[in-house]
Amino acid sequence: MSGIERTEAGLASRTAAAVGVVGRRNDARLVLAGTTLGYLLLYLYTVGDLALTGDGGVTVFVVDDLSRAFTSLGFFRFEPIALLEAGPITYLFSPLNAIVALVLATLVGVNLALTYLGWVQPKACGLEASSGVFAGIPALLSGAACCGPTVLLVFGIQASGVLITTFQYLVPMAVVLLVGSLLLIGRQVDPALL
Amino acid sequence: MGVAGLAGCVGNSGVLSPGGSGSDGGTPTDGEPPGSTTGDGTTGGSNDVLPAKDPPVAADRLPVAYDVGKLRNSVQSGGPPKDGIPSIDDPKFVGTAKGDEFLDRDDIVFGVAGEDDVKAYPQPILVWHEIVNDVIDGDPVSVTYCPLTGTAMGFERGTTEFGVSGKLLNNNLVMYDRNTDSRWPQILATAIRGGFEGRSLREFRVVWTTWEQWKSLHPDTVVLSKKTGHVRNYERDPYGMYTPKRGYYNSTKILFHTLNDDDRYKPKTVVIGARVPDGAIAFLKESLRKAGVLEGQVAGVTHTAVYDDRLDTAYVYRNPDGVSVSLDGESATATIDGESYAPDALPLEPVHAFDAMWFAWSGFYPETEVVE
Numbered sequence: 119m120s121g122i123e124r125t126e127a128g129l130a131s132r133t134a135a136a137v138g139v140v141g142r143r144n145d146a147r148l149v150l151a152g153t154t155l156g157y158l159l160l161y162l163y164t165v166g167d168l169a170l171t172g173d174g175g176v177t178v179f180v181v182d183d184l185s186r187a188f189t190s191l192g193f194f195r196f197e198p199i200a201l202l203e204a205g206p207i208t209y210l211f212s213p214l215n216a217i218v219a220l221v222l223a224t225l226v227g228v229n230l231a232l233t234y235l236g237w238v239q240p241k242a243c244g245l246e247a248s249s250g251v252f253a254g255i256p257a258l259l260s261g262a263a264c265c266g267p268t269v270l271l272v273f274g275i276q277a278s279g280v281l282i283t284t285f286q287y288l289v290p291m292a293v294v295l296l297v298g299s300l301l302l303i304g305r306q307v308d309p310a311l312l
Numbered sequence: 313m314g315v316a317g318l319a320g321c322v323g324n325s326g327v328l329s330p331g332g333s334g335s336d337g338g339t340p341t342d343g344e345p346p347g348s349t350t351g352d353g354t355t356g357g358s359n360d361v362l363p364a365k366d367p368p369v370a371a372d373r374l375p376v377a378y379d380v381g382k383l384r385n386s387v388q389s390g391g392p393p394k395d396g397i398p399s400i401d402d403p404k405f406v407g408t409a410k411g412d413e414f415l416d417r418d419d420i421v422f423g424v425a426g427e428d429d430v431k432a433y434p435q436p437i438l439v440w441h442e443i444v445n446d447v448i449d450g451d452p453v454s455v456t457y458c459p460l461t462g463t464a465m466g467f468e469r470g471t472t473e474f475g476v477s478g479k480l481l482n483n484n485l486v487m488y489d490r491n492t493d494s495r496w497p498q499i500l501a502t503a504i505r506g507g508f509e510g511r512s513l514r515e516f517r518v519v520w521t522t523w524e525q526w527k528s529l530h531p532d533t534v535v536l537s538k539k540t541g542h543v544r545n546y547e548r549d550p551y552g553m554y555t556p557k558r559g560y561y562n563s564t565k566i567l568f569h570t571l572n573d574d575d576r577y578k579p580k581t582v583v584i585g586a587r588v589p590d591g592a593i594a595f596l597k598e599s600l601r602k603a604g605v606l607e608g609q610v611a612g613v614t615h616t617a618v619y620d621d622r623l624d625t626a627y628v629y630r631n632p633d634g635v636s637v638s639l640d641g642e643s644a645t646a647t648i649d650g651e652s653y654a655p656d657a658l659p660l661e662p663v664h665a666f667d668a669m670w671f672a673w674s675g676f677y678p679e680t681e682v683v684e
Contacts (some may be wrong), residue, residue, distance in 0.1 A: 171547035181543055192392045198543040208545050271565045278569070282389050 133232075133304025140231040149234045154227030161219045165195060167210045177203035187213050194218050194289040218289060225296035232303040255292070366470030367489050367513060374502050374512040375587050377677055378571065383481060383497070383504045388568060390480040394488070397476040398542055399443035399454075405431060405534035408527050414538055414546070417524035418555045422457060422464040423623070424448055424518055425530060432526050432535040433457070433518075435554065438464075440544040442485055444536065445473040455518055458485035458498050459551050460560070460567060461672035462582065465498055466516040482571040482675040499668065499676050520667040521623040529622050571675040576682070579671035584617060585680070586628040586665040592677035593628070596684040597667065600626045604639035605646070607631070608683035615663065617683070618646050620655035625667070629660035 140146040162168035179201040189197040198210035270277055376383075411432070415421070420435035426449040433444055438457040445454050454474040457464045460483040467474065472491035479486040481497040481504070488495055494506025502512040519526075527533055538546050552559015560567070566579055583594035590611035600606055600619040607616050616631040622644050631637075637658065638647045645652040648659065674680060 166545065166548065166550060169545055169548050171545055173547075179543065181541065183541075186542075189395075189398075190393055191396045195396075197398075201543045201545075208547065210543050210545060270567060271560060271563050276565075276569065277567050279388050282391055285391065 129301045129305055132307075133301050136232050136235060136304045136307040137228060139235060139307070140228065143235070145238075146231045146235055150227045150231040152227075153230040154223045157226040158219050158223035161222060162209070162215070165215060165219075167198065167212060167215055167219075169208045170206045171208045172203040172206045174205060175203065176205075177201065193286040222289070222292060222296070225293065225300065229296060229299050229303060232300065232307055236303060236307045364472075364491050364507065366472040366491050367474070367508075368468050368470045369508065369511040370514050372512070373510060374500065375589070375592065375677070376500055376502055377592075377679065380504050380509065383500075383571075386569065386571060387479045387481045387486060387495070387504075390478055390568070392476075392478045394478050395475050396478050397440070397442050399445055399473065399475050400437075400441045400536070400540045400542075401445045401473060402541055403444050403446050404537040404539050406537045407534060408531065410537070411523065411527070411535035415523045415535070416555065417522065419523045420554050421521060421523045421526050421535070422455060422518045423521055423526045423530070423533070424453075424455060424466060424516070430530045430533045431455075432523065432530075432533050433464075434523070434536060434546075436546050436549060437536055437538060437540065437544075439549050439551065440546065441540065441542070442476050443474050443487065445469065453516070454487075456485065456487065456498055458483075459549075460484065461499060462520075462561070462580070462669040463499055463666060463672065464518045464520050465501065465666055466518040467501065468514040468516070480568050482672060483566060483568045484672055484676070497676075499672060515664050517664065518666065519623055519625050521625060525623050566671055570671055572678040574671070574674035574678065576674075577670045579669060581670040582667055583670055583673050583682075584626045584628065584665050585668045585673045585677070586615065586617075586663045587677070588613070588615065588630070588663060592673075592680040594668075594670070594673050594677075594680050594682050595626060595628070596682070597626070599684040604641060605637050606683045607634075608681050610681050616660065617665075618655040618658065620644060626665070627656050627658070628663045628665040629658055630663055631660050635660065 140150055159168060181199050184199055186197045187199045191197055196212045196214035198212040198215070200211040202209045202211060270281070275281070411434075415434055415436075421432040422435065422438065423432050424430070428450075429448045431446070431448065433455050435457065438444065438455075439459050442458065443454055443456050445452070447453065452469045452471065454467045454469045455464070456467065456474065460480070463484070469489070472489050474487045474489055474496070477486045477488040477495060479495070482499075484500075485498045486495050487498055488506075489508070492507040494503040494508035496503050496508075496513065500512075501515055503509045523535075549559070552561045552563075554561055556562075561580060564579055577596070582597040584597055584600065585592060585594045588610050590613075593608050593610050593615050595606050595608065595617040600617055601621075601624070604619050605616060607614055609615070614631045614634045615628055616635075616637050617626045617628045618637060618639060619626045621641060635648055637660075639645070639655070640647065640652075644655065646655050646658055647653070653659065
């Protein structure tokens, strides 16, 4: 095993140990659950699956052809197969969008929980707080890529071919950044001190 | 009744021929072989034989101001893949009472009044689908809408259907036909790629109006149902809002590359545009609201636009003799030589016209005449 591989294995095992601590501490679990849920809702809102447009009643509608769940609508965006309305909330359920959202949200949640542990552990090691949150931002931006990146209006940028191509990589970019950030934070949390 | 008749019912017959006849063409074999109809003579590259029967095309090509190669190179991705914005292929309709349950009086609808069928297509639904493959008066048609250019247009489709390619030209929806996969920018209504390259579709008028105005004039109308076969949040417009105008519709920003920048007016200023054999002419909609009747010249020929306040729209006529037209706003009638006519039924030669955002119109037709 080369030195680099040993280092990577060390990082991963140390991060895994730190994640294990998250599972054992109520306060860390609370941070994990709260952040995961918050990011999940935020992501679903930015991709347009979740909105406050309900008319107050309860509506459930499921399409006849469930195979549409696999139809791509864009970059890591998939066709919803059910509409759920309850009170002011409208949710378009796309199983694959939900999976993407859950993966991203969990990564953000674990990042935040580890950041929290680094913050409360007895001996601080110069932990860079909240880098995990920022790593999730690209994925939020990807939500605007659906029907013309209207988010660009806010910044006054015209969509070029390069920019549109870049939108394709926002979700995978977010995953890479979140995993990288997780390893970085995990390295700085010492399970022995918790 | 055919779509030609349908077009007449809304006051503007279909495809405008370079001969100025306003003819809607006829069957594909009625027209000259592709490549021999030069229109304004600025495009090329047509094929020698028709690749397929459908979609039916006009006998004459509509004006195209650019070389087709330049247009093809200017096409760009809008983000979604082909059919990522799904057309509605099995539309369901409901009556006005049901329509009132999900439409507000000021919601934008796109109206088509045939002899037998009178239908409204709500903008809040079409913004998610852009194309409805429907049948009106027995004729297979596509009612199309591009949110980024503010254009609602109708085309005959024959036995095929149109779909959303996911590409844009000058910010305008590029459609594809499911028979040959030819690419048709909506405003040009002329294929720029594929077997139908250089051929123009047969068009019919789709009126941009409000739900209240449409059902007042056509109380027997039906309206496209939200049961589209797809799950979308029809209460939310991804680009902004029309009542009141917000977001993209009210912004001076344009999202994608434009073919031409003409800053005489704000980009989203609405014009009633008409293509004529020798060019194009645009009437500012706000000016039409105030003046009622406007006249402009294209290659020395007078064209008259008449406002119809019943639907907040206007109709354009070729008026080579310069016949005087006046409008009585109270009774919504136009008068010629003491005779009264509905604004959509003047005894002049109708020219196909439609609402468009200024930047889009001037992008496709940079030499356009403008009347305000």
